Amino acid sequence: MMNREVNKQYSSGEVLAPPTERYTVLGWLKKNLFSTWYYTLLTLVTLYVLYAVLKPTLFWALKQAEWEVVVVNLRLFMVGQYPADQIFRIWIALHLLAFTAGLAWAIWLPKARRIGAFLLLIPLGLAALPFISGFSRLNWILFDIFALAGWGLGIWKPKAMRRPLIWLLLAYFPILILLILGVEPILKIVKTNLWGGLLLTMLLAVVGITVSFPLGILLALGRQSKLPIVKGFSVLYIEIIRGVPLVTVLFMAQLMLPLFLPPQIKIDNVLRAMAGIILFAAAYMAENVRGGLQAIPKGQHEAAWALGLSGFQTMYYIILPQALRNVIPVIVGQFIALFKDTSLVAIVGLLDLLGIASTVLAQPEFIGHQREVYLFIALIYWVFSYAMSYASRRLEVALGVGER
């Protein structure tokens, strides 16, 4: 009876709208949580477990935990022993970053306004924290103003700003290092042994990913090369580095390297850790880029050759732009992993975010506050990792990766 009716409907040529799934709150609850007796049971059990876990956690976090250790040592966590009267240099670097990022956003992602607005909320949220100094508050607001200024400029003159943006991006990295390290006599030199906390973590990650990127591309191209020495070297390098853990590379850089070098040559230990991280990240970067290269159909090569492009031109104009666009999500993923991996430098004696946490825990007045301190730095790692992964997902959508 029913069937026949349905058939009749279809045969009559009526087009039905697809069913929409709209529920009231109660309806949603009923469908997803209480539809059958065992769903109901599972829901209740889960709710109880959540309650049992969250209640003591929240009670601890709000009532018992003594967060003073974090508040008092906030500057240590952020910049380590970086001299207090020189911190404005870090702010300048951040403001310049905000301006550049705003400009880049306007030119390359003019449509992604919602996520841009979301990212702008983060500094405002930080400015609203109750325990930070007025100077930091002002600077977080300035940070947003610079970002908006960059964005406005990009929207206003997108064509004219394209070239300055590229220059700014290329120059940013050296400017950052000069600002933080200092240039006599304009800026006082701040030696690397005073870099610490989130600043050092960020620098290690940013330097690691930035410098390893070109190295990784070279290695990936080398691995596909027809020249046996180049190819052999690339394969060996990639496989050896990928075969050892990062902590081994760091130990080698910290402990073995100084023994091999002549005593006149002393390499700064932050630099040694950076070199270790760069060499390590380059091998992984190479494999990521290779994935992108292999995904480019052979026809692209052949078409380029047919047009009379040289090998270099083929790579530079045809293959690499497509390949790199494809691997952006993977590279962001690697960056997030590297950001967290930098915490390994704590075991070779550097005072990065994790190292500074152990140091803070040795302050006589805060002995035994492990939970507060480690929870706090875990939160910092999470906030940054999540913000990056969210931004990368939106970037994929904006760039149309995977949609060709």
Add this chain to the structure above:
Amino acid sequence: MSKRVFYILGLLLILGALLAACGGQNSSNAQPVKTVVVTVEAKGNAASGQGATLKAVKDRGYLVCGVNAQLPGFGYVDKEGNYKGFDVDYCHAVAAAIFGDPSKVEFRPLTAKERFTALQTGEIDVLIRNTTWTLTRDTELGTNFAPTTFYDGQGIMVRKDSGIKKLEDLDGAKICVATGTTTELNLADQMSARGIKYTPVVFETADQVFGAYEEGRCDAVTSDKSALVSRRVTLKNPANHIILDATLSKEPLGPLVRQGDDQWFDIIKWVVFATFTGEEMGINSKNVDKIKAETKDPNVRKFLGLEGEMGQKLGLSDDWAYNIIKYVGNYAEIYDRNLGPNTPFNLPRGLNASWKDGGLLYAPPIR
């Protein structure tokens, strides 16, 4: 042709990788092999000749001191970003003796693993990082130990209501201990020597060890006595826990320098002795100026650089000891500031008292 070159290159790379791999292994556990490599290096070190270290330090304008940045009471970074602690104060004392300015120090935080390499390669001038003086370290590592600044020893903490008073009472007890440390081995040695049966409950880190003890998962916990005292203040009711009198091991902690530069070794030795002497003579940072102006005692006059030109014999200025006492303090002041009654540790002096008070601190005469 190119194929052959490729093979040779590949072979070389594999060889290099193997060598590197061996090197990596040595650094982690094979102690003797590492030390051979290291001694050769240390002998070929430019900064290891007679008087070279002092000259290098003076030319540089500051001392590079290897410290622990994560040990309560001995070395940590305070909320202003300055290094503080007992070992850190000794770095300041060396700087005060050389430059007359205790702030001319650059601190290099070191982990237990890299501390000796940093000293051997000349990355630091002196290592003051709660390092136990042992025969092996004194000889094979190519280092020299200055006098002990802190006599530590392994102890055991129990709950007061457990009724345990001495080691023998621990028969059948569960004892929390950090794994892979000399602490764990000492415990096993001492207990088997006395024929006491016990169950070790091992953990990776000190935090876990004391956490488990507090939760009541073991009857006793063992660690260095200074650590036991500093950890006791973090327990819920510190008064409910007692530290047994028994000492399971000797842990004399002191500064280290490279072998081969005796003048530098002398300076570090006498900086330590100067802090002892200051306490013996009753000279501290508060009364040192008054005493210097008024004293007629020839020993005090020699100590404070008024006669005898003692500092020049060390290659320093004659007011070297005055500067140490003036800017850093004598031993009692350094101890009290970092571990004494006004700190959360309130660690009794014990063996670390002057010989006049029945302790082990005894400085040779300065004359």
